Amino acid sequence: MQRYFIPNDNWIYDNQSVLIEGDDFHHIVNVMRMVSGDAIIGCNENEQSYQLILDQIDESQKQLYATIDYELNEDTELPVHISVAQGLPKGDKLDTIVQKGTELGMRSFIPLQMDRSIVKWDRKKQPKKIDRLKKIAKEASEQSHRLMIPHIHSLQSLDDVIDFNHFDKIIVASEYEAKGSHQPARLLDDLMQLIKGQHRVLIIIGPEGGISPHELAKCEDAGVLPARLGKRILRTETASLYLLSVISYSLEETN
Amino acid sequence: MQRYFIPNDNWIYDNQSVLIEGDDFHHIVNVMRMVSGDAIIGCNENEQSYQLILDQIDESQKQLYATIDYELNEDTELPVHISVAQGLPKGDKLDTIVQKGTELGMRSFIPLQMDRSIVKWDRKKQPKKIDRLKKIAKEASEQSHRLMIPHIHSLQSLDDVIDFNHFDKIIVASEYEAKGSHQPARLLDDLMQLIKGQHRVLIIIGPEGGISPHELAKCEDAGVLPARLGKRILRTETASLYLLSVISYSLEETN
Numbered sequence: 001m002q003r004y005f006i007p008n009d010n011w012i013y014d015n016q017s018v019l020i021e022g023d024d025f026h027h028i029v030n031v032m033r034m035v036s037g038d039a040i041i042g043c044n045e046n047e048q049s050y051q052l053i054l055d056q057i058d059e060s061q062k063q064l065y066a067t068i069d070y071e072l073n074e075d076t077e078l079p080v081h082i083s084v085a086q087g088l089p090k091g092d093k094l095d096t097i098v099q100k101g102t103e104l105g106m107r108s109f110i111p112l113q114m115d116r117s118i119v120k121w122d123r124k125k126q127p128k129k130i131d132r133l134k135k136i137a138k139e140a141s142e143q144s145h146r147l148m149i150p151h152i153h154s155l156q157s158l159d160d161v162i163d164f165n166h167f168d169k170i171i172v173a174s175e176y177e178a179k180g181s182h183q184p185a186r187l188l189d190d191l192m193q194l195i196k197g198q199h200r201v202l203i204i205i206g207p208e209g210g211i212s213p214h215e216l217a218k219c220e221d222a223g224v225l226p227a228r229l230g231k232r233i234l235r236t237e238t239a240s241l242y243l244l245s246v247i248s249y250s251l252e253e254t255n
Numbered sequence: 256m257q258r259y260f261i262p263n264d265n266w267i268y269d270n271q272s273v274l275i276e277g278d279d280f281h282h283i284v285n286v287m288r289m290v291s292g293d294a295i296i297g298c299n300e301n302e303q304s305y306q307l308i309l310d311q312i313d314e315s316q317k318q319l320y321a322t323i324d325y326e327l328n329e330d331t332e333l334p335v336h337i338s339v340a341q342g343l344p345k346g347d348k349l350d351t352i353v354q355k356g357t358e359l360g361m362r363s364f365i366p367l368q369m370d371r372s373i374v375k376w377d378r379k380k381q382p383k384k385i386d387r388l389k390k391i392a393k394e395a396s397e398q399s400h401r402l403m404i405p406h407i408h409s410l411q412s413l414d415d416v417i418d419f420n421h422f423d424k425i426i427v428a429s430e431y432e433a434k435g436s437h438q439p440a441r442l443l444d445d446l447m448q449l450i451k452g453q454h455r456v457l458i459i460i461g462p463e464g465g466i467s468p469h470e471l472a473k474c475e476d477a478g479v480l481p482a483r484l485g486k487r488i489l490r491t492e493t494a495s496l497y498l499l500s501v502i503s504y505s506l507e508e509t510n
Binding site for chain 1: 330331332351355358359360398399400401442443444483484485486487488489490493496497500501503504507508509510
């Protein structure tokens with residue numbers, strides 16, 4: 001069933017009725033061609049989801065009201081809040097990273113300007129790029145049955161994100177751990193044990209050229225935990241997917 | 256350092272010298288613009304890799320000889336042989352699945368014609384499609400430091416691949432396990448314990464519409480193990496990446 005994320009202000013009359021307008025109205029009425037009596041899923045901003053039944057559809061005002069049928073009690077969010085900070089990669093890789101990260105349970109995404117990012121974001125074009133990523137996150141949230149849409153931050157620096165007031169643990173994917181060293185400093189399994197029971201975890205991923213030695217030193221000095229992601233060298237757009245898959249497995253699929 | 260996969264027949268003079276020709280010659284001489292004395296990595300078909308030093312470059316014959324400097328003793332292959340059978344998806348998703356699967360350690364790939372595959376492969380165009388996937392697997396193997404190039408099979412049916420003479424365990428990603436059911440029949444962790452110490456494991460992934468009830472019943476009757484991949488609904492191209500990441504984690508990053 002089609003899923004829509006509806007602002008809390010639109011849940012009215014003691015939560016008995018829901019006002020839907022704008023893009024969602026257009027999608028329901030013109031794209032899905034739904035009519036009164038059809039059912040959708042609506043999520044509020046408190047990560048609660050409901051089956052809603054379409055009621056009055058006002059084509060002239062571009063608004064519709066739906067009534068709450070029942071609460072769904074879905075449980076599709078990771079128990080730990082995972083943020084991904086990604087060194088700006090080339091091409092349209094951010095689209096893939098945000099789409100797949102959303103499917104895999106990421107809660108926020110931070111584009112990072114890093115030493116080896118070949119791409120630089122023009123300040124003027126930034127809002128457009130961020131809007132595009134927000135749209136991708138919204139669509140992926142609907143498709144993957146999320147209860148929230150991951151927050152897309154504006155461009156930040158490594159110094160901005162290494163902040164233990166905002167995160168309980170910070171992990172950096174380090175290819176230095178994968179390349180050459182037969183005995184990694186620490187198994188990823190040990191890191192997974194460390195994040196269990198935490199609230200807010202940040203994953204930092206370098207761009208195509210990887211994290212620079214200077215950035216890695218900065219991370220390590222600050223207490224960021226380096227992680228090896230298997231024995232092979234992963235592309236930048238694969239690294240966060242690997243970590244999010246492993247986090248889902250550790251927290252949702254393991255006793 | 257650039258990595259090349261060189262047929263065993265080209266390792267000559269008691270393995271002291273290696274003949275490189277064809278596309279690899281072109282890549283070394285014309286793309287990388289390397290000269291005598293430059294070093295490359297060469298892998299033979301026994302999953303051994305060596306540092307090689309370029310020696311005689313014969314532009315007219317489009318051939319070069321390299322001498323073996325030393326063996327590298329790399330260890331970048333998963334201990335279990337993982338094959339991925341993917342229901343034909345739409346668009347260029349197979350490219351992504353083969354590229355990322357190769358990075359994540361997959362050893363062979365089987366395109367599957369399934370009930371809900373919207374795409375049908377024209378018999379005439381099949382060799383061209385397979386060749387394209389082979390090229391993607393080769394490039395991803397070089398980039399991710401693999402010791403072999405995953406084998407790309409021709410199009411098969413579900414009946415073809417459910418064959419316990421070829422595989423010790425077969426897993427099917429089942430969204431029926433993810434949708435709705437709060438208590439999955441079996442945690443993925445239990446499946447991971449089952450594949451430890453096995454030799455050959457097959458992962459079956461449905462196309463966009465998922466595996467059909469008829470196909471799922473066929474799998475279950477045959478003893479194929481259904482797996483839930485976290486609590487969210489993953490797109491078809493994300494499912495094998497999730498499983499391969501978790502397999503790498505379980506076998507390479509866990510004590």
